[in-house]
Amino acid sequence: MISCVGSTQSAITEVSSNLNVLFLAEDFVLSNELKAKLNECFEKPEILLNAHKFTGKKGDSVILSTVCGDKPWHVKFVGLGKKNGHGVLDFETFRQALGSSIKSAKRLNVETVSLAMPDAALFGMKSADVAQQATIIAHMATYVFDDFKDIKKPKTPWNAKITLCGVSDAAAITEGEVIAGAVNRIRRYADTPANIATPTYMAEEAKKIADEGGLKYTCFGKDRALELGMGGLLAVGAGSAQPFKFVTLEYTAPKATKTIALVGKGITFDTGGVSLKPANAMTGMKYDKSGASAVLGAMQVIAKLKPNVNVVGLAPFTENMPDGAASRQDDIITHMNGVTSEIENTDAEGRLILADALAYAEQFFKPDIMIDIATLTGACMHALGTFYAGMMTDDDALAEELYEIGKFVGDKVWRLPFDEVYNDGIKSETADINNSGKRNYYAGPMMGGVYLRHFVKSARWAHLDIAGVADGVPGVNYLGNGATGAGVRLFVEFVKRNAA
Ligand code: BES
Ligand code: ZN
Ligand code: ZN
Numbered sequence: 001m002i003s004c005v006g007s008t009q010s011a012i013t014e015v016s017s018n019l020n021v022l023f024l025a026e027d028f029v030l031s032n033e034l035k036a037k038l039n040e041c042f043e044k045p046e047i048l049l050n051a052h053k054f055t056g057k058k059g060d061s062v063i064l065s066t067v068c069g070d071k072p073w074h075v076k077f078v079g080l081g082k083k084n085g086h087g088v089l090d091f092e093t094f095r096q097a098l099g100s101s102i103k104s105a106k107r108l109n110v111e112t113v114s115l116a117m118p119d120a121a122l123f124g125m126k127s128a129d130v131a132q133q134a135t136i137i138a139h140m141a142t143y144v145f146d147d148f149k150d151i152k153k154p155k156t157p158w159n160a161k162i163t164l165c166g167v168s169d170a171a172a173i174t175e176g177e178v179i180a181g182a183v184n185r186i187r188r189y190a191d192t193p194a195n196i197a198t199p200t201y202m203a204e205e206a207k208k209i210a211d212e213g214g215l216k217y218t219c220f221g222k223d224r225a226l227e228l229g230m231g232g233l234l235a236v237g238a239g240s241a242q243p244f245k246f247v248t249l250e251y252t253a254p255k256a257t258k259t260i261a262l263v264g265k266g267i268t269f270d271t272g273g274v275s276l277k278p279a280n281a282m283t284g285m286k287y288d289k290s291g292a293s294a295v296l297g298a299m300q301v302i303a304k305l306k307p308n309v310n311v312v313g314l315a316p317f318t319e320n321m322p323d324g325a326a327s328r329q330d331d332i333i334t335h336m337n338g339v340t341s342e343i344e345n346t347d348a349e350g351r352l353i354l355a356d357a358l359a360y361a362e363q364f365f366k367p368d369i370m371i372d373i374a375t376l377t378g379a380c381m382h383a384l385g386t387f388y389a390g391m392m393t394d395d396d397a398l399a400e401e402l403y404e405i406g407k408f409v410g411d412k413v414w415r416l417p418f419d420e421v422y423n424d425g426i427k428s429e430t431a432d433i434n435n436s437g438k439r440n441y442y443a444g445p446m447m448g449g450v451y452l453r454h455f456v457k458s459a460r461w462a463h464l465d466i467a468g469v470a471d472g473v474p475g476v477n478y479l480g481n482g483a484t485g486a487g488v489r490l491f492v493e494f495v496k497r498n499a500a
Contacts, residue, residue, distance in 0.1 A: 002102075002142055005135045005162045005173050011116070012165040013037040018110035019074045021101040023118045025089055026056040026082040041066050041073060049077065057081060058093050061100060063108075076104055080118065088124040095137050095410055099478030102141035106158050114163045131169035133410070135176030136183070136489065138162050141478040143184045145191040178304050179492055183485035186297035190290045190471065190483035194269035199317035202266060202289065203245035206296050206315060213303025216250040228360070231333035232352035235343065237318040239273055239326025244318035246357070247292075249299040251311045253499075259310040260498060261367035261459065262299070262491055263357045265350045265374030266292030266317035273346030274322045275329060281378075287483065288350070290470035291373040292317060294487030301492045307499035312365045316353045320346070332431045336360060339454050342428040345436035350376045351451045352435060358455040369398070369498065370459040372452065373466055373487045379444025380416075381468030388414035389469050389486060392449035393462035402462060402494065411490040413464060422446045423453075464490075 012020055013033045022034070030038070030046075038045035042064055052062040060079030065072060078097040080089050098115070105113045115138075120130040142158075164173065189197060189205060203219045210217035221243050225233050230246075237244035247266075267288035271277060277285070292315035299313040327333070331343045333352070337359040341352070354372055361370055373389075380390040389406075391413040393399050399415045406412040425441030428434035433454060437447025449463050469486045473479050 001157055001159050002139055003159050003161050005138060005164065005177060007131060007164040007167050007169055007173055009168045010165060012114050015114045015163055015165055017112035017114035017163060018071060019076060019101075019105050019108060019113045021076045021078060021113065021115045023078050023080050023094065023097055023116065024056040025080040025122065028056045038075065041068060055079070058090075061097075063104060072108070072110070074108060074110065076101055086124070089118075089122045091123045091125065091133070092410065094118065094123065095133065096477055098134055098137050099141040099476070102138050103477060105160055106142065109158060110160060112161050112163070114165050117164050117166045127167055128169040128172035129408075131164055131167050132172040132176040134164055135173045136180045137478050139177065139180030140183060140485070141480075143187055143480065145188060145482050147188070147192075175305065179301050179489060182297040182300040183488045185300065186293040186488060187483040187485045189293040189296070190287050190485075193286045194319065197268055197286070197289065198242045199245040199266070199268055199319065200243065202268065202292070202315070202317045203247050206247045206249060209296055209300045209303070210249050213300060215299060215303050216252070218248045220246050228336055229334060230336045230356040230360070232335050232341070232356040233316055233318065235327040235331065235333045236267075236273070236320055236349045236352050239321040239323035240319035241321075241323075242268070242319050244316070246360075247315040247317065249296070249313040249315075251299065251302050253306065253308045253310055255500075256308055256310045257500065258369075258498065259312065259365055259367045260495060261312050261314060261361040261365055261370040262295045263314045263354060263361055263370065263372040264292035264295035265289070265354055265372075265376065266315045267350060267353070268317055268319045270320045270347070270349065271322060273320050273326050273349060275346040276322055277347060284471065287471040288320075288375050289317065290375050290466060290483060290486065294373050294466075294485065294491065297485065297488035298491035298495070301488070302495055305492070305496065307495055309495060309499040311495055312361065312367065314357045314361050316357050318353060320349045335455065336363075337455060339433065340431040342431040342434040344434045348435045348448070350374050351448050354452055355455045358452060362455075362457055362459060367459045370456060370461045371464065371491070371494070373464045375467045375470050376448045376465045377444040377467055380465040383416070383445060384414055384468055386468045386473045388412045390445045390465035391415045391462055392418045392446060392465070394418060395460045395462065398460055398462050401497070402490065405493045405497065406490055409489040409493050411486060411488070413490065416445055416449070418446060418449055422450045426451050
């Protein structure tokens with residue numbers, strides 16, 4: 001864990017930490033102060049650096065270690081690569097370099113870490129933004145899901161203090177800590193398995209977030225869902241011994257004129273229902289609540305940042321299980337807005353609960369903008385892989401905005417085509433629409449998207465399919481294994497930019 005991230009305007013040479021990190025691009029030159037400091041502690045540091053063939057390339061790193069007084073003292077050199085065609089360094093390379101430095105700090109078990117912050121202009125960014133991102137990434141890099149490991153052994157957790165050197169962005173850093181705290185909290189929700197993280201458990205956690213942040217919390221189950229005619233949620237929840245919970249968290253800004261609704265898929269476990277998944281495809285389906293978890297995380301941050309815009313988070317939580325009471329293939333259900341749907345595949349359950357949630361959001365909150373987030377289709381993961389969420393929207397400006405924000409905060413989205421031509425893919429012989437999409441239309445992510453489009457009538461709206469990015473992202477050292485917290489950083493920045 002990192003106890004805190006602080007900043008100082010002093011250069012790294014004036015700060016005495018046990019691990020000191022220097023981020024260096026390919027054309028780096030060491031300053032005289034730095035050389036002098038290195039000369040104090042190492043014999044012929046430049047020869048050592050050369051011997052390690054450190055050139056500042058992306059992925060390069062060397063640690064030189066010595067003892068100062070009676071404490072180990074380490075200097076880590078990490079490469080930032082070279083400037084791209086736009087004359088700037090790649091910021092994602094910095095995120096990775098930072099991630100690897102935090103991992104080194106943990107491995108070396110040091111208590112204090114100084115990061116020599118590179119000049120923000122090198123990335124074409126503002127200093128405060130770089131400092132905030134560094135804070136978030138540092139915290140994200142420390143996350144591990146080990147709550148259930150060695151529970152009988154006393155734990156001596158690693159705890160370090162990080163100092164960003166050469167910057168003075170205290171407010172941005174504090175905000176970064178708030179964001180990172182929520183990201184890591186909801187990664188834990190996503191990682192917690194379904195025998196523990198039941199719909200009831202998730203609703204209780206949402207209540208805690210509401211109580212901590214002064215948000216309005218509501219939660220209802222089967223009785224109210226029956227009254228409202230939420231045929232989708234009722235159909236998916238029918239097969240589970242765990243009662244489903246429909247949670248809302250409301251943040252109201254006193255002077256706001258605009259409302260944003262964030263809607264997340266909260267399937268605590270997806271067996272597929274009677275359209276049962278094969279065993280290997282079912283492993284990992286505890287992550288099917290990642291969308292709703294992201295909504296809770298975003299609401300936690302929004303409660304603390306208090307932007308001038310109303311935000312409501314909607315999180316339907318249910319399990320998708322096969323059972324005597326479960327829905328069947330061919331069943332016809334009626335959603336809350338009167339649209340009927342033929343269940344062709346009980347494994348396409350996410351759109352069933354989201355359809356009712358979107359209709360509910362429109363009816364009760366009249367949002368100006370609505371964004372839903374869901375681990376909706378395996379096909380999206382195959383189409384885009386693990387680094388970009390799929391985005392579907394009819395709103396070009398919203399698409400552009402989300403794309404830009406995604407790149408900026410490192411929570412990336414890529415727009416998929418969404419023309420009317422996909423609509424017929426979910427035609428049904430027996431109902432208004434069918435939930436799985438016709439085979440010969442392929443386009444799995446868009447079949448989910450056009451289904452949801454039936455439930456949005458007046459808000460500007462985007463659908464995010466995070467099936468590929470919510471967990472198990474390879475090769476990104478600050479994410480590690482398990483849940484990534486995808487969506488929280490994107491939502492927070494989106495809400496901030498849409499505040500008046
Ligand atoms: N939760 C899954 C999607 C998923 C698959 C997420 C793999 C992450 C990894 C979703 O409910 C589902 O099963 N979708 C089906 C839809 C199909 C039946 C139309 C799918 O992707 O196969
Ligand atoms: Zn499913
Ligand atoms: Zn699912």
